[in-house]
Amino acid sequence: MLTALNNDLKPFEDLITKFSREELKPHVEVHDRYPFGDLDVDVIEAGFNKIYDLGFLGIMLPEKYTGIGQGISTLCMMLGHVAEVDASYSLIIFTSALSQEIILSAQADSIAERIYPKAKDAKEYLVAFPSFTDPGQSKTLPEASPSGKGYTLTGKLDYLVLGSFSKWAVIPARISSNRGYSFFLVNLNDRGVTKSEPIFSLGLHACPIIDISLNNVSARIIGEEGEGERYFETASKIMHAAAASINAGIIRGSLREAMDYTKEREQGGRPVINWSEVRMILANMAIKAKVAELCVTQTCRAIDENLKDWGMISIATALHVHDLACEVVTDGVQLLGGNGYMKDYGQEKRYRDARQVQALLGLAPLKKLVLIKEIVG
Amino acid sequence: MLKRSKVKSYTKKFPRFENESLSLYYAPRMPKAMIKETEEAVALARKFNDEVARPLSLELDRKTHEDPDYLPVELVKKANEWGFYTMWIPKLFGGKGFNLPSISYFLEEVGSVCVGIANVIGVHYLGMAACMMLSNTRIIKRVMNDVVEGEKTGEPCLISYCITEPTAGTDVEEVDLEAKGRLGCHARKVPGGYILNGSKIFISNGHFSTWNVVYAYTDLKKGADTKVALMVKRGMKGFSLGTHENKMGQRVCPASVLNFEDCFVPDELVAMDPDIIKSYTKKTPRNVNMQHIDYVFSISRAGVGAFGVGVARGAFETAMKYANETEIDGKPMVTYEWVQCRLAEMYANVRLGRLAYTEANLANQHRGAYNILQMKPIYYYLKYLPVSYFKKVIAPLLDKPIATWILSKWYIDWQKPDDQHLTTGLASMAKFSCTDLGVRNCQMALELMGKAGLRHDSGAEKIIRDAKLLQIYEGTNQLNRINLFKSIVAPACPKATFFEE
């Protein structure tokens, strides 16, 4: 739908659909077994390097930093297409974009220049970020202390997306003399960084997540001290739309698989799609799919056109689309009966992934409270 | 204000008040000892949770992810050691004879910690129910005897119920669909028995079970009229186990493929076929098949309702623990109204679900399959006479054809159709309501916990994976809604037809 409204997106759409079909689809089941199974780290890294080579890791990053300088519409379109096939890869692209947005909203030129133009591969380009955390909601964040020209960080940070893969991470930490928190750039290869094993989570398995602990790790501040919350707010405002687009893609995938299956599967001497209750469920899924797409498309428009309250629209869209997605994927499993529950089909993975996506950028009920606070003042 | 006769005439009108409020009528009739027995079952479940289920639940789930071929045989042995596979076998057949409704509370309790583990125990009783409701006392005695022996020897003997086929799932749970379905398990009559060919899929505990209650058809095109129920024992020639599925959840309980290739099943293990049916009743085999399915599922769907309440509780308890331990803006989460309201709703879902499966149990107890066992004199007679008495005096009678005849007549001909409708309808209601509430609570727990709930070690993510299955097996929640309508609502909709749209 995004492409229908904006023809400029067509070449990107062609590229991403081809990539998803050829590079992601054949491996979804094996990748989903991570962190177990025979999938070795090299295979995962090869996949990440492919998306890096294609430029998917810098969609909204300005060209001056070797990004491709596109807007939110391109990012959402791409995230959605990838999510139709394997939303784990959407999380990788999302996390890359989110850490970039933090750096950009802090106007931290020197940080951006230090990372992106110098990066030789995905490891160096893809900056890890705790994408499921709203640092303002976290009781415990690492402590930062000034040291020479920079800072050192000490403490624990949980659920760092891509922490086991990336060279760099954007890490929220508190400086004891400040209120609020600040963001820092940390080299994850520093000796003071201890990494956990990959965390076995509900969904999005192919995108590794770890806990880390930091012991006097040198770090560079991103933007200004104590301004973390402002940067996160600016970045997350736009990234809510991106999160919604991932779930809109999962919804499309779920609907498509349910339709294909119910056309083929027969019970009671006819394709199950011909039982009116099955049609009713499909209809409800289709309505939700359309609504989700509309929400994402219109939000992208609002952002592109810089509408006054685009931030609120973006967060409302995310909350709503996530709710829709969790309902759709549950029905999506249901319509495949017992097969829907098995790993040989895509629906059970979507059932898990959609809920994982719902938790991006912090606790859903708190996002609602933030939204109403903005509305009522 | 109203004469008694008037009261009766009003309350008997559709919807009959008694049918609509079973607990009002039947709770007072409950033998007191049943409550104590139920308490004991719950206490045992709690002890088992502390000592076995809780310490093992996440570890076993993780193991099955590391190695999808892994089968937790030791868990089955543990449940066997604890006596769970004979606890609900009537004393008449050598078991411990706990009252059957008490299994719901037990399963809810275990299910609140791990519904996969609850299934490894509970689904054995689906097999038992299927075997019992086929009413062949000689076969029941033989199979139950093996289960009891298995407990003594430490080699668990479990029973599976095997009806689902690759191309027939919903179809085998409703005769009108079965009549049009694409069935694959064929039984050919030969002198002395049947030759069985075909395969069954998704059979819970298939890789653990010794006995299998298998449905097959002598004419695949006329399945509903030619169904044969065969008892197939592990090791019989021509019977082999295929793979077990790689499932999203409930991974400790394997869902197995069973293959039959020219498997000869002797007459002594044929529990039901159209000729046997004809020897007991004038009803058509198709009607008797539906009656049998209804009996079995009336029992097991109440149990799946209890699983649903178990996961609803597991999700609630996990979320509550998180809310107790977490702060938002420097205040404990539980001090916020929005958190309190969500936890209250989750708690309410648990209680509402329990009411639903209790009604289904009451229907089974007073209007359904348990009604003989529920009569007070029989209940106390079975409870207080020693097992040795049953062994010496009753057991020899069970081999006599007259015992099978009486049991078959009791279930096939001597029950009221209205009672059966009520019982199957309420079981379906419990099944879909409790399991929907279960999934709903899981979703609420995840929303409350955010990223903390996504981690395997939190337990919350496993519950939502486990819970989804409950909406699918024992008849999808769609089929169960239709069955509730068909059995209880339809009298008010005379124009309604079923599976004919």
Ligand SMILES: Cc1cc2nc3c(=O)[nH]c(=O)nc-3n(C[C@H](O)[C@H](O)[C@H](O)COP(=O)(O)OP(=O)(O)OC[C@H]3O[C@@H](n4cnc5c(N)ncnc54)[C@H](O)[C@@H]3O)c2cc1C
């Ligand atoms: C883990 C697991 C364990 C199981 N354990 C057992 C077991 O121990 N023994 C056993 O025999 N079976 C078992 N089953 C099978 C289970 O009972 C079936 O999966 C279930 O009945 C649904 O059948 P199906 O999978 O073939 O789905 P289908 O019947 O193919 O249904 C597909 C979809 O179509 C819908 N549908 C089909 N027909 C209609 C209709 N007429 N009207 C409206 N909607 C319709 C269904 O609701 C569903 O949404 C198990 C299944 C699983 C997944």
